[in-house]
Amino acid sequence: MSSQPRLRLSLRNEPLPLAHPFRISGYVFEAMPATVVTLDDGTHDGRGEAAGVYYLDDVPERMLATLESHREAIEAGLSREDARTLLPAGGARNALDCALWELESRRAGVPVWKLAGLDGVGPLLTTFTVGADEPSAMATAAVAYAQARAIKLKLTGDADLDAARIxxxxxxxxxxxxxVDANQGYVPDTLQRLLPALVAQRVSLLEQPCRRGFETDLDGIDHVVPIAADESILDLAELEQRHHHFDVINIKLDKCGGLTEGLMIARRARELGKQVMVGNMCGTSLAAAPAFVLGQCCDVVDLDGPIFLARDRTPSVRYDDGMVSCSDEVWGPAAAA
Structure with a gap:
């Protein structure tokens, strides 16, 4: 464990209602509840937010209980590497890891991106996501994203309807x-029917067509567009096991357990010849800020989560001309306590 001063751990869950219901394959969301961790050493503090992994039942109530069960070890003072050993990948470790990054940033008086070994950060082209709906409604929603230069569509696994949506x-x-993002909605026969529509409509990325655990469904599928893993690859260990099925790895801090492992996955994915993507759940800017740091290393950025909330935090990430930017005031040494 670290030799730093003893920490005080504060935990809370927040409901985070969405401005409008959001539909993907198999789910309709009206809120994206999150767990918020604060670590305080008496002089500095650090915060982290996580929504968990809904399809694994990694929900805020469980995350809160997991963190509470490790309170003594956490408050004794621990490093980010200690946290990787103490907790499994998932939302609880993500919230803790991100709080540790901000605490370290404030202690050192330098931005998180510098601690992460980056030379700097800049605005990133981000996708704006259109939830699954009738084709005309999705077209209207895409037009409403007037500033967007990249759009991601949620599909539901009905090849004909999805083709019409696209x-x-x-x-x-x-x-x-x-x-497009199928959220595990396809099987080989239906996927084969969808592929011509992807080519015809100049689709640049097909995210998670197969069910988690059924990656062999992609054997024999022509990668007419790059195929990205989301639900199929949660962490560094699963990257090693399943990377060969995919062209792009979508890293989400809630899946892998924080920025520490997210950066490790990005480096390893590059070594394996993969493109790298960063995504997020519908969290606030406090969740988007660590992912923004990771996004500096990525080919595809999907960091539009805060726009779906009824209310975001202040200060917040900014969206302008299809780009997302995040100042150090949002998360780091200059952030308000």
Missing amino acids: AAVRAARPEVWLG
């Missing part, structure tokens, strides 16, 4: 980079 959005926004 065509409607492409007709409405012919100029944008377009990706």
Whole structure:
């Protein structure tokens, strides 16, 4: 354990209602509850937020209980590497890891990105996500994202309806980079039917078509567009096991357990010849800020989570001309306590 002063751990869950219901394959969300961790050493503090992994039942109530069960070890003072050993990958470790990063940043008086070994940070082109709906409604939503230069569509696994959705959005926004996310909704036969529509509509990314644990469904599938792993690859260990099925690895801090492991996955994915993507749940800017640091290393950025909330934190990440930016005031040495 670290030789730093003893910490005081504060935990709370927040409901984080969405501005509007959001539909993906198999789920409709009206809120994205989150667990918030604060670590205080009497002089400095650090915060982390996590929504967990809903499809693994990694929800805030469980995260809170997990962190509470390790209170003594956490308050004794621990490093980020200690946290990787103490807790499994998932939301609880993400919130703790991010709080430790901010605490370290404030103690050192330098931004998190510098601690992470980056030379600097800048605005990132981000996707703006359109939830699954009728084709005309999705086209209307895509038009409403007037500033967007990259759009990601949620699909539901009905190849004909999904093809119509893609065509409607492409007709409405012919100029944008377009990706689709099936959220495990496809099997080989239906996926084969969808592929021509992806090519015809100039889709640049197909995210998680197969069910988690059924990655062999992709054997024999022509990668006419790059295929990204989301639910299939949670952490560094699963990257080693399953990377060969995919072209792109979508890293989410809630899945892998924090920025520490997220950066490790990005480096290893590069070594394996993969493209790297960063995504997020519908969390606040406090959750988006650590992912923004990771996004500096990524080919595809999907950090639009805060725009879906009824209310975000202040200060917040900013969206301008299709880009997301995040100042050190949001999360780091200059942030308000």
